[in-house]
Amino acid sequence: MNIETIRFKNNRLLILDQTLLPHKQEYRTLKDLSQVIEAIKSLRVRGAPAIGIVAAYGLAIHALNLKALKKLDFVALKNAAQQLKQARPTAVNLKWAIDRQMAVIENLQNDQDEMVSALIHEAKTIHDEDRETCDKIGSYGDALIADGFNILTHCNTGFLATGGIGTALGIVYKAAENHKKVHVFVDETRPVGQGARLTFWELNQAGIPATLITDNMAGSLMKEGKVDIVITGADRIAANGDTANKIGTYSLAVLAKAHNIPFYIAAPYSTFDLNIDSGQQIPIEQRPKEEVLQFWNIPSNDSYQVYNPAFDVTPGDLINGIITEFGIIKKPFEKNIINVPKQFNKGDAT
Numbered sequence: 001m002n003i004e005t006i007r008f009k010n011n012r013l014l015i016l017d018q019t020l021l022p023h024k025q026e027y028r029t030l031k032d033l034s035q036v037i038e039a040i041k042s043l044r045v046r047g048a049p050a051i052g053i054v055a056a057y058g059l060a061i062h063a064l065n066l067k068a069l070k071k072l073d074f075v076a077l078k079n080a081a082q083q084l085k086q087a088r089p090t091a092v093n094l095k096w097a098i099d100r101q102m103a104v105i106e107n108l109q110n111d112q113d114e115m116v117s118a119l120i121h122e123a124k125t126i127h128d129e130d131r132e133t134c135d136k137i138g139s140y141g142d143a144l145i146a147d148g149f150n151i152l153t154h155c156n157t158g159f160l161a162t163g164g165i166g167t168a169l170g171i172v173y174k175a176a177e178n179h180k181k182v183h184v185f186v187d188e189t190r191p192v193g194q195g196a197r198l199t200f201w202e203l204n205q206a207g208i209p210a211t212l213i214t215d216n217m218a219g220s221l222m223k224e225g226k227v228d229i230v231i232t233g234a235d236r237i238a239a240n241g242d243t244a245n246k247i248g249t250y251s252l253a254v255l256a257k258a259h260n261i262p263f264y265i266a267a268p269y270s271t272f273d274l275n276i277d278s279g280q281q282i283p284i285e286q287r288p289k290e291e292v293l294q295f296w297n298i299p300s301n302d303s304y305q306v307y308n309p310a311f312d313v314t315p316g317d318l319i320n321g322i323i324t325e326f327g328i329i330k331k332p333f334e335k336n337i338i339n340v341p342k343q344f345n346k347g348d349a350t
């Protein structure tokens, strides 16, 4: 796939504007901090790893702009970092990437040029690492995919959501690359339609067989025995394996359990938040009511009640395993998640 989701060249940050897909492929230059924050909030760029990467570049762009105005100092960058972290509360990759950026300039506060080049370099490193991480997740996850499998997935977890081939969808790409005949049931993923607009588009671009379904069809497909495995992405994973992901993921996990279908999460280790013990502590983003109303062309009204959480939390006991760049983490998650970097050497997928 040679479509670039995020491009940083000659100190310019461009993103493929995902709010226009699949109808238009248009790049948008993000020239300053407010444009980066707007792009993240409005889902022009979205997907846990992708928003972390763009936020990291965004802080570097902000440092360049401040330097040109002779206003660059550590405190100004700390304020900007806080604003970026608040752009979307659930995906921990955003906080993780920004904290990484702030850590690299912690001891460079007296040298503006050093701070700028360190921020640019670290953002590029985060981007390159994610590209490699996606490849590893794809390879480990491919071990779960048999020839002829029907895979059901939710939301978008492909190259549009990451710095590489993707997480859950990256596994589909790897399986296809390894000449496995796979087919994907794509949940449309209301209300924003990341599945219908983005995943369905990615898979058709790649020539991988895909069938678009509405979210309420998943259960009957499973009952008819048409789904071999469910794999989704994640936005934040607690130390006990409880996982926040796009709204509707929990329903899929319950349905998969009821039909004895394997349910896996695919995510980079940067999506784990070991500061929280369980999913109850994961902040869930509440999004504007208009996202639901506009689908039916219902004009917004202050008196209308609309419930629109962007994510839900799937308890670890409904998850068969978590596919990461270190391998597939199995239960007991409480024990195995914290030991991941030590426990898994390359190729130790279990």
Ligand SMILES: CSC[C@H]1O[C@H](OP(=O)(O)O)[C@H](O)[C@@H]1O
Pocket: 046, 047, 048, 049, 154, 155, 156, 157, 158, 161, 162, 166, 167, 168, 194, 232, 233, 234, 235, 245, 246, 247, 310
């Ligand atoms: C690899 S992307 C992870 C995650 O991000 C998406 O959320 P959003 O489209 O709101 O950014 C979705 O939950 C994906 O599973």
